[in-house]
Amino acid sequence: MTKSIVELFANENNTKIELPSSWALMEQLLYEGTWKVLPLSEIWKLNASLPHEYQIKSDEEMSMFLKCFHDNGLLLYYNEEKLREHAVHDIQWFAKAFSKIIADKNHINEDCKTILITEWKSFNKTGELKDKVIDALWKDEPSYLEHKSEIMSYMEKLQMLVPLDTFEAVSESDMSWYVPCMNKKQFKSDFCEGRWECSSILCFRFTSFAMFVFYRLVAYCMSSLKWSVSKDKDNEGSPCLYQTAAVFDHNEHTVVLGICNDDIQLQVLRITPLSINKHVSNEIGESIEKAIEKLTETFIGTKIFHKGLKCQKIICDEKDLSFTLASELSNIKTEKEIQCKCHILEKHVINVQRTLRYWEKEHQEENIIVEESGQTTDLILNAMSRKLHGIPSTFMLAQIFEVHIKETSNVEEDRFRILYKWKCKNSALDHLRELERILRDAGDGEAADYIGTFQVSDFECSDISIPAQPVSEADFDILKGNLSKDYTHLVRFLGLPHVCIEQLEEDMTFVKERIHKSFMILKERRPNLSRKDICRGLKFIERSDIIDLLNKHWEFK
Numbered sequence: 001m002t003k004s005i006v007e008l009f010a011n012e013n014n015t016k017i018e019l020p021s022s023w024a025l026m027e028q029l030l031y032e033g034t035w036k037v038l039p040l041s042e043i044w045k046l047n048a049s050l051p052h053e054y055q056i057k058s059d060e061e062m063s064m065f066l067k068c069f070h071d072n073g074l075l076l077y078y079n080e081e082k083l084r085e086h087a088v089h090d091i092q093w094f095a096k097a098f099s100k101i102i103a104d105k106n107h108i109n110e111d112c113k114t115i116l117i118t119e120w121k122s123f124n125k126t127g128e129l130k131d132k133v134i135d136a137l138w139k140d141e142p143s144y145l146e147h148k149s150e151i152m153s154y155m156e157k158l159q160m161l162v163p164l165d166t167f168e169a170v171s172e173s174d175m176s177w178y179v180p181c182m183n184k185k186q187f188k189s190d191f192c193e194g195r196w197e198c199s200s201i202l203c204f205r206f207t208s209f210a211m212f213v214f215y216r217l218v219a220y221c222m223s224s225l226k227w228s229v230s231k232d233k234d235n236e237g238s239p240c241l242y243q244t245a246a247v248f249d250h251n252e253h254t255v256v257l258g259i260c261n262d263d264i265q266l267q268v269l270r271i272t273p274l275s276i277n278k279h280v281s282n283e284i285g286e287s288i289e290k291a292i293e294k295l296t297e298t299f300i301g302t303k304i305f306h307k308g309l310k311c312q313k314i315i316c317d318e319k320d321l322s323f324t325l326a327s328e329l330s331n332i333k334t335e336k337e338i339q340c341k342c343h344i345l346e347k348h349v350i351n352v353q354r355t356l357r358y359w360e361k362e363h364q365e366e367n368i369i370v371e372e373s374g375q376t377t378d379l380i381l382n383a384m385s386r387k388l389h390g391i392p393s394t395f396m397l398a399q400i401f402e403v404h405i406k407e408t409s410n411v412e413e414d415r416f417r418i419l420y421k422w423k424c425k426n427s428a429l430d431h432l433r434e435l436e437r438i439l440r441d442a443g444d445g446e447a448a449d450y451i452g453t454f455q456v457s458d459f460e461c462s463d464i465s466i467p468a469q470p471v472s473e474a475d476f477d478i479l480k481g482n483l484s485k486d487y488t489h490l491v492r493f494l495g496l497p498h499v500c501i502e503q504l505e506e507d508m509t510f511v512k513e514r515i516h517k518s519f520m521i522l523k524e525r526r527p528n529l530s531r532k533d534i535c536r537g538l539k540f541i542e543r544s545d546i547i548d549l550l551n552k553h554w555e556f557k
Helices: 022-032 040-048 059-071 091-101 117-126 131-137 142-146 148-157 210-223 278-295 326-330 352-356 377-385 394-401 411-425 431-441 445-453 473-482 487-493 498-507 511-525 531-540 544-556
Strands: 005-010 016-020 037-039 086-088 128-130 162-164 176-178 196-198 202-206 245-250 253-260 263-271 305-309 337-339 349-351
Touching: 022 040, 022 059, 037 040, 040 059, 040 086, 086 148, 091 131, 091 142, 091 148, 117 128, 117 131, 128 131, 131 148, 142 148, 162 210, 202 278, 210 245, 210 253, 210 263, 210 278, 245 411, 253 278, 263 278, 278 498, 305 326, 326 352, 349 352, 377 411, 377 431, 377 445, 377 487, 394 411, 411 431, 411 487, 431 445, 473 511, 473 531, 473 544, 487 498, 487 511, 487 531, 498 511, 531 544
Parallel strands: none
Antiparallel strands: 005 016, 037 086, 128 176, 162 176, 196 263, 202 263, 202 305, 245 253, 253 263, 337 349
């Protein structure tokens, strides 16, 4: 029977996974082949060769079929742009392609030892990989060059490497990639002495695989979190990427991500007299912790890292062996200072509140109010993305601000992302004043005038039934049923950081799933999120129709 179920897989706990029996026939066809990379169109042809009653019937089922085999390590497949049209059928072949890239001098071919020796030596020192070096390294394996585009896309997805200067590249031969595990540049932490305010050091202590996770984490920060790599002005403007550290500019702060022994360490800095914004450091810490959890979610067994804090403020200091679990410090309610756990000669006092404040929200700050979130530059940029008139296309906007984004089907969201990326790329600017100047030069005086007049109080709503009442699951269901891609503007108004929105897009295929999850995250962050808050956000995105629906629902109740 075509409806019958067979048990194809069992995990280490003997838990069975029930799958359609017809999938076993497709599995057999796949394993009879000798493909390296299998186009999705070819998989559909294989499917069509089966009797009709055993065929996969829809795109959704095909995606589920391929994801199942991906999850069990039988092939590589992601239902994402640039990836969904091909599956890597031969995983060992794919792994060998990467091993050829990271080979030492004794295992590279003659072209890299002679013609391209300068380029290869540079790659072997800095991790910056030129396109022509890839071609040379794979020259002896025609199948790699044949499937080069697919291989590189999957290596990017798996954070094995990350593209550099993609937007400036005129052709594929101009492109380059960063391969973190090949970087041998030494990091010196003394750059932050004297003129910087430094946070305490958040530390993730691993039982194993720390360096492997670190390499992928650096690539993840560059590609998925879109953090800008700092430039070293004392070294011809080279990127601040090192063997054991990476330095980023993010949200007008400097972020240092490092590894020392089995610890991945994180520190946030800001040039004095500016002070570190606790909300920014909180967001950075959360982003890194979520990224590490994501990168280790497929590891078998118990959790392989524990979160803690270091005693001193020198990141990647091999002499500092201290480590205090974050949970232990968080449980200290009354004492402001405690004795550290360092060796007897290095013992000192830790100010608990000062150590934790960069990474944990204070109790009174847990319920973020809209007025506070509404004063941020990001929210004003979001408002501006809906007011631009003199610049009709996202392409033109991207040219003006000298950034590149992957466009969505939401023009206003694309405009925000261009402005957001520009802001992150140019952290030292007075962004709002510079934006006003750029808009006036572009002939959009109306939008430029709006910058100075924007007020969150402009979005007050009246006649709301019990305005202070916390929103319910039923309220979220109404929102989910009536919002579409404009949900990003609403949740951003309500205080959800842009990095969370991007993460949801990466993790979830369907918009309704993202909307639901974004509201769940908001509810966790703001347990007292009220009807008034939601209605103000809806007024901000000009969705009074949904406000009317909610009011009718509340009045009926």
